Amino acid sequence: MAQNARSTPGRKKPRAYDPVKIRAAVLAQFELVREVVEGLSEEQLARPGGVGERSVRELAARVPTALESAVRSLAEPARGAAEVGLLDWPFAMAKHGARISEDGAGSAQDAEGTAEDTAGPAADVPVAELYARAAAAVAEALPGADGDRVVPTRVGAMRFADFLVTRTVELVVHSDDLARAAGVEVPFDRQALAACTRLLADALAVKAPGASTEVRIPPFAVVQCIEGPRHTRGTPPNVVETDPLTWVRLATGRAQWAAAVENAQVKASGERADLMGVLPILG
Numbered sequence: 001m002a003q004n005a006r007s008t009p010g011r012k013k014p015r016a017y018d019p020v021k022i023r024a025a026v027l028a029q030f031e032l033v034r035e036v037v038e039g040l041s042e043e044q045l046a047r048p049g050g051v052g053e054r055s056v057r058e059l060a061a062r063v064p065t066a067l068e069s070a071v072r073s074l075a076e077p078a079r080g081a082a083e084v085g086l087l088d089w090p091f092a093m094a095k096h097g098a099r100i101s102e103d104g105a106g107s108a109q110d111a112e113g114t115a116e117d118t119a120g121p122a123a124d125v126p127v128a129e130l131y132a133r134a135a136a137a138v139a140e141a142l143p144g145a146d147g148d149r150v151v152p153t154r155v156g157a158m159r160f161a162d163f164l165v166t167r168t169v170e171l172v173v174h175s176d177d178l179a180r181a182a183g184v185e186v187p188f189d190r191q192a193l194a195a196c197t198r199l200l201a202d203a204l205a206v207k208a209p210g211a212s213t214e215v216r217i218p219p220f221a222v223v224q225c226i227e228g229p230r231h232t233r234g235t236p237p238n239v240v241e242t243d244p245l246t247w248v249r250l251a252t253g254r255a256q257w258a259a260a261v262e263n264a265q266v267k268a269s270g271e272r273a274d275l276m277g278v279l280p281i282l283g
Contacts, residue, residue, distance in 0.1 A: 014087050015202055017195060019147045019161045025191035026067070026164060027138065029171040032187045033063050033178065034131045040182055045127065049181040056181045059174065060127050064134035066170035070163060071137045073151035083156035089166050090203040090281050092155035165195055169282075172196040173252055176245065188245075194220045197244040200251040200281055208278040213238040213270065217247045226272050238270030253280035 037060045045057040054062075084092050147161030158166075172193055179186040201221040212228030214236040215221075226238070242250070246265045249255035257276040260266040268274065 014085065015198060017086075017161070017165050019164070021191050022161070022164050022168065022195060023142060025189050025195060026070075026167050026171065027142070028189040029168065029175065029192040030063065030067055030131075030135070030138075032189060033060075033171070033175050034135070036182075036184055036186050037063070037131060037178070038128050040127075040184070044182050044184070047181060047183075049177065051177050051181070056178065057127060059178045059181055061130055063171065063174045063178070064130045066167050066174065067134045067138050069153070070160075070167055071134075071141045073153060073163060074141050074145055074149070074160065076152050079150040079152060079157035081157070082150050082159050082162075084153070084158045084162075086158075086162040086165055086199065087202055087206050089155065089158070089162070090200070091207070093282055095155075165199060168192045168195040169199060172248060173254070176248065176254070193244055193248075197221050197247055200248060203281045204251070204275075204278065207281060208275075212272045213240060213275075215239075215275075216241040217244055220244055225278075228272050236270075238272040240266065240268045240273050240275060242266040250275075250279050251281040253282065 040056070040060070045055065045060065047056045049056050049059040051059060145160055147159065147164075149160045150157050151160050151163060153163055168191075172188060173196070175186045175188065178184075197217055197220040201215060201217055201223045204215065205223040205225045208225040208227075210227035211224040213224065213226040215223050215225060216239065218241070228238075242260070242265060246255060246260060250257060250260060250266075255265070257266070257274075257279055261268055
């Protein structure tokens with residue numbers, strides 16, 4: 001597995017993200033989850049979460065940490081240079097043994113080697129209060145934040161604008177985990193889902209470089225990957241197609257490749273259209 005995307009030969013220029021749209025997407029997805037969580041009953045919050053040993057309450061409490069980690073990073077002294085680029089982030093997570101359910105749970109100084117807060121949010125704090133605190137902190141810190149500021153993160157120093165894109169992955173994944181665990185529908189902000197889908201798709205192209213297989217995730221992303229004969233014209237001989245949410249689940253280990261293909265959640269054609277060996281990206 002690639003450990004650092006910057007060392008990958010022939011790596012393409014990273015996709016550009018509009019920082020204004022990303023900030024709006026992060027806030028919008030947070031508010032969509034907040035509205036659902038505030039409507040959950042105590043019975044629903046007490047249910048098993050289906051992710052490790054966490055309850056639905058604990059899953060719900062993870063969502064604010066995705067924003068609070070960004071706020072904490074801005075409160076720290078700026079770093080001199082970025083150590084982790086946007087496409088490095090998924091592989092840096094794997095290198096550090098961090099899972100998507102844990103990123104951002106500790107302090108912004110975790111990357112500097114200080115003790116991590118592995119316990120997560122206090123169990124005796126009402127979930128609605130956690131969301132209110134996060135919303136207030138973000139409202140104060142985010143509007144004037146400099147996207148080029150280099151901030152500490154769990155996996156190394158990053159440009160704040162890049163770190164904020166990773167928050168869309170956290171928020172979308174936590175939203176989906178929560179929805180499935182609580183048996184409720186959590187809407188997805190289109191821009192947040194798009195950014196999450198694209199980042200994980202681009203990470204696949206870094207992890208499995210090549211141009212023999214085309215992976216389509218309409219309407220948000222198309223990438224080429226896997227070594228082999230390069231396709232130039234007409235219909236590609238090796239094609240994988242799926243929807244954004246299924247892709248996010250596959251890329252983060254929430255869904256298994258064989259089951260997704262069997263259940264027709266993924267269409268795969270061609271001898272190089274099997275992605276089992278390169279998934280998940282995070283997980």
